[in-house]
Amino acid sequence: MTLALYRIDDRLIHGQVVLGWGQPLDAAFIVLVDDAIAGSEWERELYRMAVPPGMAVFFHAAAECPAVLARYRADPRPGILLTAGVAAMRAVVDAGGVSAVNVGGIHHRADRRQRLRYVFLSPAEEQELREIAARGPVVTAQDVPSARPVPLDELLHLEAAS
Amino acid sequence: MTAPAAAAGPPRLPARIRAAILLRMLAIQGSWNYETLLGNGVAFCLEPALRALPGGVHTPAFRTAMARESRYFNAHPYLAAFAVGALARAELDGEPADRIERFRTALCGPLGSVGDRLVWAGWLPLTSLAALALFGWGAAAAIVVLTFLVLYNAGHVALLVWGLETGWRQGMHVAAGLGHPVLRRGPTVVGRAAAFVAGVAIPLALARVAGRERVLVGEMLLGALVGAVIVVRAQARLEGWRFALLVVSAVVLLSVIR
Amino acid sequence: MIAADAVAVALLGGVTGLDTVSFPQAMISRPIVAATLGGALAGAPAQGLLVGAVLELIALETLPVGASRYPEWGSASTVAGAIYGAAPPATVGALMAAVFGALIVAWIGGWTMVKLRQRNAATARRHQAALDAGSRGAVVGVQLSGLAADFARGAVLAAAAYVALVPLEAILVGRWAVSEHLTRAVLVATAAAVAVGAMWKLFHATAWARWVFLGGLALGLLMVGAR
Numbered sequence: 001m002t003l004a005l006y007r008i009d010d011r012l013i014h015g016q017v018v019l020g021w022g023q024p025l026d027a028a029f030i031v032l033v034d035d036a037i038a039g040s041e042w043e044r045e046l047y048r049m050a051v052p053p054g055m056a057v058f059f060h061a062a063a064e065c066p067a068v069l070a071r072y073r074a075d076p077r078p079g080i081l082l083t084a085g086v087a088a089m090r091a092v093v094d095a096g097g098v099s100a101v102n103v104g105g106i107h108h109r110a111d112r113r114q115r116l117r118y119v120f121l122s123p124a125e126e127q128e129l130r131e132i133a134a135r136g137p138v139v140t141a142q143d144v145p146s147a148r149p150v151p152l153d154e155l156l157h158l159e160a161a162s
Numbered sequence: 163m164t165a166p167a168a169a170a171g172p173p174r175l176p177a178r179i180r181a182a183i184l185l186r187m188l189a190i191q192g193s194w195n196y197e198t199l200l201g202n203g204v205a206f207c208l209e210p211a212l213r214a215l216p217g218g219v220h221t222p223a224f225r226t227a228m229a230r231e232s233r234y235f236n237a238h239p240y241l242a243a244f245a246v247g248a249l250a251r252a253e254l255d256g257e258p259a260d261r262i263e264r265f266r267t268a269l270c271g272p273l274g275s276v277g278d279r280l281v282w283a284g285w286l287p288l289t290s291l292a293a294l295a296l297f298g299w300g301a302a303a304a305i306v307v308l309t310f311l312v313l314y315n316a317g318h319v320a321l322l323v324w325g326l327e328t329g330w331r332q333g334m335h336v337a338a339g340l341g342h343p344v345l346r347r348g349p350t351v352v353g354r355a356a357a358f359v360a361g362v363a364i365p366l367a368l369a370r371v372a373g374r375e376r377v378l379v380g381e382m383l384l385g386a387l388v389g390a391v392i393v394v395r396a397q398a399r400l401e402g403w404r405f406a407l408l409v410v411s412a413v414v415l416l417s418v419i420r
Numbered sequence: 421m422i423a424a425d426a427v428a429v430a431l432l433g434g435v436t437g438l439d440t441v442s443f444p445q446a447m448i449s450r451p452i453v454a455a456t457l458g459g460a461l462a463g464a465p466a467q468g469l470l471v472g473a474v475l476e477l478i479a480l481e482t483l484p485v486g487a488s489r490y491p492e493w494g495s496a497s498t499v500a501g502a503i504y505g506a507a508p509p510a511t512v513g514a515l516m517a518a519v520f521g522a523l524i525v526a527w528i529g530g531w532t533m534v535k536l537r538q539r540n541a542a543t544a545r546r547h548q549a550a551l552d553a554g555s556r557g558a559v560v561g562v563q564l565s566g567l568a569a570d571f572a573r574g575a576v577l578a579a580a581a582y583v584a585l586v587p588l589e590a591i592l593v594g595r596w597a598v599s600e601h602l603t604r605a606v607l608v609a610t611a612a613a614v615a616v617g618a619m620w621k622l623f624h625a626t627a628w629a630r631w632v633f634l635g636g637l638a639l640g641l642l643m644v645g646a647r
Contacts, residue, residue, distance in 0.1 A: 049276060205559045
């Protein structure tokens with residue numbers, strides 16, 4: 001197995017990730033790529049509390065991805081890679097080896113427009129998602145496994161759909 | 163960055179304010195929406211505590227805190243009590259705004275993840291299955307319903323009270339409180355208990371639904387086995403209730419067009 | 421007569437619909453409670469409990485996790501309990517018809533919750549300036565508005581479902597051509613499949629849970645045999 005899911009979700013580790021995706025994927029570890037959290041001990045401590053016993057969580061800054069991702073991909077157990085935003089996921093994709101990116105939750109902000117009930121995007125984020133897709137990975141929006149994956153082209157043409 | 167040191171011997175949250183917050187915690191999801199999620203609910207719950215800010219409700223400090231606390235927040239609604247307690251303490255201690263905002267953001271994931279595993283995937287199925295076992299054993303409707311409600315809400319209210327108290331006492335050091343064995347190992351222990359009760363409850367409940375005659379037992383078992391395999395194999399694409407709707411719709415259709 | 425009953429069902433459906441997420445999440449919205457209360461409205465809590473137990477087995481896998489969309493069991497189960505409670509005992513097809521109605525209403529209820537959440541967002545946007553200014557009146561007002569809207573949502577849904585399902589159930593029961601034994605067998609097998617699937621989804625990753633489940637199953641089967 002390898003990193004089975006590359007997910008953008010500003011809530012990072014929460015129920016949809018641990019239960020919704022973690023259980024069907026049998027995920028054994030989570031790789032959390034976030035510059036601020038990687039540099040903050042008390043935030044790392046909080047996120048360690050978010051995973052069940054037996055599930056490991058690793059923290060990295062985006063700049064470390066080229067050096068560390070191969071190690072996680074070589075792990076025989078399934079894992080999930082999380083970023084809070086599009087920019088960090090782009091750094092992950094730039095490191096290579098990503099075949100699909102899941103947009104799982106990007107929430108409201110003044111400069112963002114609603115695309116799905118759980119996806120709000122700014123023009124800059126839309127452009128970055130297009131650039132990620134142009135590098136090869138299939139980009140879809142899907143909050144939980146039982147929901148329909150919404151392709152990027154469709155996502156960017158949706159207006160506040162349900 | 164490190165969290166600020168907690169003041170020695172935190173002031174006690176007055177009982178009247180604690181009661182007001184706990185009552186409001188029951189409605190924390192009252193304005194749940196896809197933009198700020200629980201955000202407005204957190205401000206709604208914190209408001210009784212923020213009234214204790216120096217100068218009361220007509221000050222810039224109160225308004226700034228209310229505005230900050232009504233922004234995006236996401237957590238399990240019961241475990242949000244930890245956040246409400248900790249944020250009340252942080253606001254009344256006058257912690258810097260940027261630190262409160264970082265802290266607030268960092269609480270979302272753990273409180274969501276732990277709460278979902280402990281309550282939605284643990285305590286709720288456990289108590290629900292206990293009620294189903296009672297039903298299957300032949301208990302009267304009032305006994306089944308009251309047992310479930312008392313059992314479930316004992317855990318519900320205990321989590322709210324404990325969370326608020328722990329959050330208030332530990333403030334921005336609440337990560338230590340989240341490391342409590344109830345939250346760390348609780349989901350596993352409750353999950354195992356629920357698995358056991360499920361084993362007892364499911365056959366008992368189904369036997370009562372099937373009735374006393376016990377006909378077509380082999381067909382029922384075979385159907386259940388095949389159906390369970392379909393539900394498990396298709397779990398990423400087909401939720402169980404949709405499977406049930408498909409089967410029930412087909413039977414209804416076949417039955418009335420024959 | 422239906423109109424008077426519908427008012428009672430609407431009030432109870434409003435309360436159980438509100439309980440699903442908004443207030444107080446005391447789980448009176450769970451099918452085993454809501455359907456029993458619905459049955460009690462019709463003077464038959466035991467029949468309400470029966471349909472509630474079937475729906476509870478189906479609802480076991482529903483995790484109200486975050487922003488995901490899920491069936492709204494509260495109002496739906498209230499209606500199912502009221503309808504099945506009003507049917508004469510041992511009416512062939514009535515239980516299946518009530519479960520069928522509940523599943524449809526729960527599905528629609530999930531959609532109405534999405535609409536409610538969109539409406540709550542619009543309300544918050546209308547008060548954005550006041551919220552940004554830290555107005556306690558705006559915070560409390562947005563919260564109370566959401567609570568009232570959710571109660572209304574559950575009440576309207578329950579009333580509409582009741583009015584639609586009472587005649588539908590009469591039609592289905594009148595034309596029901598499958599034997600009661602076979603009908604019950606399909607219902608039991610379906611509920612069992614979903615419940616066992618739910619248990620597997622919830623606990624397969626928990627160490628020892630499958631063995632503990634099998635131990636419980638052995639005990640449960642012994643108890644069934646002993647009765």
